[in-house]
Amino acid sequence: MTHVTTHVLDSTAGTPAVGVTVTLAHLDGAAIDSATTDVDGRLSLGPDLLDDGDYALTFGTGAYFRERGVSSFHPVATIAFTVSGEAHLHVPLLLSPFAYSTYRGS
Template sequence: MTHLTTHILDATTGTPAVGVAVALTHLDGAEIDAATTDADGRLSLGPDRLDDGDYALTFATGAYFRANDVISFHPVVTVAFTVDGEAHLHVPLLLSPFAYSTYRGS
C-alpha cells in the first residue's frame, strides 16, 4: 500500500510548475483522484494508500504552457507506474515545452 506524491519543475524557467492539473488513474483509465499543483509545484494524490497494481499519472502540460503563453509539443504527459508494496512513492516530472523527464523519486 502506497502514499503518492509528485513534484513538477519547469526547466525553462527553473521554477516550480504551478497550477498543473494532474489525474491519477488505474491503468485501465478509471479515475481515482485529480488535483492541481501548489505554489511549490507539488501535490499529493489518491487515498492515503494505493493498493498494489498499475497506475498512471496524467499531467495537463499543454494547458500549463498555454496559460503561460508558451508553445509546446505535448498536450499531456502520462507516466505509468507499478505499486508493489512501497510505503511511499514519489513521481517527479521535469518539464520543458518540447521534452520531459521523470524518475522514481524518494
C-alpha cells in the same frame, strides 16, 4: 499499499510548475483523483494508500504552457508506474515545452 506524491519543475523557467492539473488513475483508465500543483509545484494524490497494481499520472502540460503563452508539443504527459508494497511513492516530472523526464523519487 502506497501513498503517491509528485513534484513538477519547469526547466525553462527554472521554477516549480504552479497550477499543473494532475490526474491519478488505474492503468485501465478509471480515474482515482485529480488536483493541481501548489506554489512549490507539489501535490499528493489519491487515498492515503493505494493497493498494489498498475497506475498512471497524467499531467496537463499543454494547458500549463498555454496559460503562459508558450507553444508546446505534448498536450499531456502520462507516466505509468507499478505499485508494489511501497509505503510512499514519489513520481517527479521535469518539464519543458518540447520534452519531459521523470524518475522514481524518494
